[in-house]
Amino acid sequence: MKALVARSYGPLEELSTVDLPTPVPGPGQLLVRMEAAALNAVDKVLVTGAMRDAIPVTHPFVPGVDISGTVEAVGTAVTRFRPGDPVIAWNSVASGALAEYALINDAPSAARRPAELTPAQGAALPTGALTAAALLELVDAPQGSGVLIVGAAGGVGSYTVQLAKQAGLTVVATGRAGDEAFLSGLGAHHVLDYRAVDIVEETRRLLPGGADVVIDLANAGPGLAATAAAARPGGRLVSPLGGPPSFDREVTALYGGTRATEGRLAALAAQAAKGELSIPIDSSYPFAEARQALIDFGARHVQGKITVTF
Numbered sequence: 224m225k226a227l228v229a230r231s232y233g234p235l236e237e238l239s240t241v242d243l244p245t246p247v248p249g250p251g252q253l254l255v256r257m258e259a260a261a262l263n264a265v266d267k268v269l270v271t272g273a274m275r276d277a278i279p280v281t282h283p284f285v286p287g288v289d290i291s292g293t294v295e296a297v298g299t300a301v302t303r304f305r306p307g308d309p310v311i312a313w314n315s316v317a318s319g320a321l322a323e324y325a326l327i328n329d330a331p332s333a334a335r336r337p338a339e340l341t342p343a344q345g346a347a348l349p350t351g352a353l354t355a356a357a358l359l360e361l362v363d364a365p366q367g368s369g370v371l372i373v374g375a376a377g378g379v380g381s382y383t384v385q386l387a388k389q390a391g392l393t394v395v396a397t398g399r400a401g402d403e404a405f406l407s408g409l410g411a412h413h414v415l416d417y418r419a420v421d422i423v424e425e426t427r428r429l430l431p432g433g434a435d436v437v438i439d440l441a442n443a444g445p446g447l448a449a450t451a452a453a454a455r456p457g458g459r460l461v462s463p464l465g466g467p468p469s470f471d472r473e474v475t476a477l478y479g480g481t482r483a484t485e486g487r488l489a490a491l492a493a494q495a496a497k498g499e500l501s502i503p504i505d506s507s508y509p510f511a512e513a514r515q516a517l518i519d520f521g522a523r524h525v526q527g528k529i530t531v532t533f
């Protein structure tokens with residue numbers, strides 16, 4: 224099979240398309256013939272080695288965790304899928320999405336792709352929507368709460384805005400000047416251009432007393448203290464990137480990441496199939512241009528997801 228491969232840690236420009244043996248599904252695994260993949264920030268850091276201490280990879284390494292395709296073969300003990308099934312998955316196996324075939328687990332991280340969704344739409348859903356749902360579950364904010372979403376136009380943010388709106392929260396979303404219509408269309412009540420205004424000050428003006436919850440998808444580590452200042456005393460800040468255990472002010476820090484609980488991916492896909500959840504695709508590249516897709520993903524502003532089709 225053809226695969227986009229990193230032979231060692233290094234810049235994205237060193238990725239190359241090579242022939243690799245098609246993987247064979249082991250017990251509890253499915254072999255998926257890829258129809259589309261979607262890109263995530265983690266793909267880049269695993270290629271460059273920026274996170275090699277926390278998440279080392281083995282080489283040759285095929286990047287990509289968002290999978291959409293057709294089940295080609297199943298290993299023993301697979302109960303949920305049969306060959307021929309359309310499937311989407313957030314991959315948790317060391318077999319990347321940017322290849323003609325990928326292995327996934329027969330697990331809640333995989334779901335049948337509804338007929339209403341194109342392969343690219345299916346690929347653009349798992350990481351973004353599962354992460355958004357997991358972060359909102361972590362904060363468990365009651366209806367009517369005010370939430371500031373920092374980094375709202377990206378792959379996770381564009382789902383977080385929609386699911387927060389569905390949960391009855393008042394959404395203040397940050398993006399660039401050109402994101403206003405996009406973010407309002409997803410359900411944001413207020414859109415702030417993070418490059419033009421002080422988002423803490425503006426949030427405090429829009430949500431008097433401060434946000435009940437800040438979901439920061441852009442900053443990490445000590446940088447989170449700045450956005451935590453937009454939360455009211457007793458409020459919460461949640462991040463998928465990690466940071467200090469607490470802040471000077473009375474704001475609780477919560478850290479979490481992508482999680483596929485039983486049935487959640489299928490439920491999100493069903494919502495999308497009914498048109499209740501929008502799948503924002505910024506742009507799509509053919510597999511032959513997958514390396515360029517990853518380079519562009521890091522270099523320009525994106526509304527939602529970038530997909531790669533096979």
Ligand SMILES: NC(=O)c1ccc[n+]([C@@H]2O[C@H](COP(=O)([O-])OP(=O)(O)OC[C@H]3O[C@@H](n4cnc5c(N)ncnc54)[C@H](OP(=O)(O)O)[C@@H]3O)[C@@H](O)[C@H]2O)c1
Pocket residue numbers: 263264265350354373374375376377378379380397398399417440441442463464479480481523524525527
């Ligand atoms: N722990 C986990 O399991 C997990 C899971 C998924 C994602 N993540 C992480 O969560 C982060 C968000 O993921 P994603 O897929 O949504 O990434 P993404 O698609 O790259 O979106 C990030 C967004 O943040 C914006 N941004 C960057 N700097 C900003 C700043 N200073 N202020 C406000 N907004 C800013 C970006 O806008 P510009 O284009 O203007 O820079 C972009 O819209 C990534 O770092 C990713 O690695 C972690």
